[in-house]
Amino acid sequence: MTVRHFEIGPPSWVPRTLESLVDGEELSEAWAYVVVDEIVDGRIGLSISRWPWLDDAGRLRFGDADADEFVGVSLEHFQGLLRERRMLMVMTREERPLARDAGQALSERVVRIGDVFAVPGAEGGEWTYENEFGEHHLVVPARTRIFDITYEAREQAKLAAAAAVAPPLDEEQASRFLGEDGTAGTEPEGDGPDDGGGGGSSPPNQPKPSGIAPGGEVVTAEQVVEMSPYA
Amino acid sequence: MPSPYVEPLPHELMVDDEDGFVASVKDTDLVYFLLNVGDGDCQLILLPMDAKTERRQAIVVDVAKFEKLEDLLDALNATPLFSDEVAAQVEKFAVVVGTHPHADHIAGMPRFLDRFGGQVGEYWDSGYYHTTAGYHRTMTALEDHDGEQIAVVQPTSGAARFIGQVKITVLTPGVGLKNRYDTYGIDLNNSSISLKLEFPASRVVQRGADRSLVRPRTQSMILGADAQTVSWAQAMADFPELRPSDSPVAKAMDRAQGNYPLKANVFKVPHHGSKHGLNLELVELISPAVSLISSVSGAGKYNFPHLLSLESIREARDAIASKVDGKHDPDHDLGIHLTGAEDDQGNALGSIALVMSSTSGKRTMWRFYDGPGDAVDFARARRLDPTP
Numbered sequence: 001m002t003v004r005h006f007e008i009g010p011p012s013w014v015p016r017t018l019e020s021l022v023d024g025e026e027l028s029e030a031w032a033y034v035v036v037d038e039i040v041d042g043r044i045g046l047s048i049s050r051w052p053w054l055d056d057a058g059r060l061r062f063g064d065a066d067a068d069e070f071v072g073v074s075l076e077h078f079q080g081l082l083r084e085r086r087m088l089m090v091m092t093r094e095e096r097p098l099a100r101d102a103g104q105a106l107s108e109r110v111v112r113i114g115d116v117f118a119v120p121g122a123e124g125g126e127w128t129y130e131n132e133f134g135e136h137h138l139v140v141p142a143r144t145r146i147f148d149i150t151y152e153a154r155e156q157a158k159l160a161a162a163a164a165v166a167p168p169l170d171e172e173q174a175s176r177f178l179g180e181d182g183t184a185g186t187e188p189e190g191d192g193p194d195d196g197g198g199g200g201s202s203p204p205n206q207p208k209p210s211g212i213a214p215g216g217e218v219v220t221a222e223q224v225v226e227m228s229p230y231a
Numbered sequence: 232m233p234s235p236y237v238e239p240l241p242h243e244l245m246v247d248d249e250d251g252f253v254a255s256v257k258d259t260d261l262v263y264f265l266l267n268v269g270d271g272d273c274q275l276i277l278l279p280m281d282a283k284t285e286r287r288q289a290i291v292v293d294v295a296k297f298e299k300l301e302d303l304l305d306a307l308n309a310t311p312l313f314s315d316e317v318a319a320q321v322e323k324f325a326v327v328v329g330t331h332p333h334a335d336h337i338a339g340m341p342r343f344l345d346r347f348g349g350q351v352g353e354y355w356d357s358g359y360y361h362t363t364a365g366y367h368r369t370m371t372a373l374e375d376h377d378g379e380q381i382a383v384v385q386p387t388s389g390a391a392r393f394i395g396q397v398k399i400t401v402l403t404p405g406v407g408l409k410n411r412y413d414t415y416g417i418d419l420n421n422s423s424i425s426l427k428l429e430f431p432a433s434r435v436v437q438r439g440a441d442r443s444l445v446r447p448r449t450q451s452m453i454l455g456a457d458a459q460t461v462s463w464a465q466a467m468a469d470f471p472e473l474r475p476s477d478s479p480v481a482k483a484m485d486r487a488q489g490n491y492p493l494k495a496n497v498f499k500v501p502h503h504g505s506k507h508g509l510n511l512e513l514v515e516l517i518s519p520a521v522s523l524i525s526s527v528s529g530a531g532k533y534n535f536p537h538l539l540s541l542e543s544i545r546e547a548r549d550a551i552a553s554k555v556d557g558k559h560d561p562d563h564d565l566g567i568h569l570t571g572a573e574d575d576q577g578n579a580l581g582s583i584a585l586v587m588s589s590t591s592g593k594r595t596m597w598r599f600y601d602g603p604g605d606a607v608d609f610a611r612a613r614r615l616d617p618t619p
């Protein structure tokens with residue numbers, strides 16, 4: 001039996017759409033990785049974990065499972081929070097900018113199971129609080145955004161699943177079995193507005209991160225930074 | 232505070248057995264453990280000893296809490312039931328099922344795979360890739376065994392697997408539902424792998440140059456995972472009751488011959504007794520003699536089990552319209568048992584073991600009086616008398 005062990009530690013995972021936001025810095029463990037795990041009877045089950053690191057195989061690694069939190073929050077309250085604070089992050093190409101109506105539609109997108117949000121850490125390290133009625137809510141520090149990174153997080157989940165079903169190939173194997181340079185067709189099929197993959201001739205420019213602000217305004221990464229004080 | 236919907240079990244129905252739990256199990260028995268892990272699922276099935284290899288294999292269905300299962304496996308290793316001498320050497324666990332990627336089903340799976348991965352033949356996964364930390368941990372644990380050691384399978388309805396004398400049929404997810412995962416937004420409870428186990432399965436018996444297919448009297452169980460009504464609706468379409476006519480004679484013959492794909496003697500109730508997990512029509516189809524619920528009693532995040540589900544089981548087993556007094560029989564007479572239930576003296580009943588005979592069709596239920604954080608202690612086991 002071969003059991004491989006990977007070091008867990010820095011660097012932390014920085015989604016491509018958040019690179020310009022953190023400007024080369026790492027996302028600290030204080031950030032929360034928040035997943036919509038369940039929606040039932042007007043409530044959302046949130047799975048909240050410490051921000052993941054990357055191991056030397058490029059996989060998302062999460063810390064101790066005992067540190068994960070699972071809380072039920074009001075769907076209405078959470079939707080309201082997103083309407084005010086959500087910055088939905090996508091990759092777009094310069095020659096194919098996101099249309100205003102598409103941005104509008106995405107900003108109004110209802111919460112779905114599997115949605116993932118990066119939430120800057122609050123003082124004291126608490127991720128949730130309980131109000132006087134016994135209802136739990138997510139702690140989001142004042143003037144910070146909730147970054148909707150669903151597109152990239154789902155891509156990471158697909159990678160994890162695909163690698164578990166069949167072991168990854170190294171470059172030589174890929175070159176031999178997948179195509180001349182080992183890259184043909186290897187880009188995972190994404191579900192964002194423009195995943196940068198798929199067939200046809202490659203556009204000249206690489207996709208860049210864009211944000212969709214509350215209300216549907218499509219903004220550049222630089223504007224996201226201006227609109228997102230978080231530290 | 233126990234739920235007012237859950238009836239306490241009369242204390243006198245649980246009896247001490249002078250042979251004890253371990254000694255009572257025969258090589259030809261199947262032993263089903265439903266562990267008390269609170270609101271979550273953790274199931275271990277010891278298959279009957281294989282007629283050819285004279286080894287036992289096991290199936291694991293969900294690992295909510297690794298410590299609970301690890302303690303049980305260590306305790307079993309010290310008995311003749313599933314010691315290293317009795318168990319198949321390489322593939323001790325023929326199949327391990329992660330029914331769906333919710334933490335109350337797979338939180339302990341990474342640690343289980345870390346310790347026992349080299350003894351696992353196949354891992355069955357729902358195919359629903361989820362974004363949670365627990366899902367990533369599980370996929371990483373599978374990948375770290377190189378993927379060649381553990382074959383990862385994503386089965387859909389109708390898939391069948393024979394292990395020794397046991398036939399396993401996948402009831403859900405239907406392939407139509409699975410193909411919709413990628414449209415994003417399918418409730419992942421509905422991605423649950425639910426299974427039907429039948430044993431002893433039909434086998435070819437060789438007598439010299441003659442061979443014949445023998446259809447023994449089978450026992451069957453359905454393990455409902457967290458599949459909800461959307462998924463069960465598809466199962467009811469995928470596994471129709473086919474019969475030539477609706478005449479009472481045809482129905483009686485079909486029932487006698489067991490041609491009801493969704494009928495089962497034992498039903499592990501879906502989703503901890505959630506109101507979304509079953510309905511009356513489904514329970515009527517299954518028509519279980521024993522219904523087992525893995526749930527705390529009236530606590531937890533979602534107040535499982537829900538009254539609507541309990542009443543559906545009661546009604547399916549004992550239709551109120553036919554009752555003079557308008558009341559259902561007691562739950563223990565209807566075969567309804569919860570891991571989180573208590574007896575009428577306030578004793579927590581805890582984990583359940585169901586010993587099912589492959590030769591007589593008899594079932595014996597044992598309770599271990601353990602809390603969710605306690606190890607199963609065989610010495611504390613008491614037998615339900617009678618077991619339906």
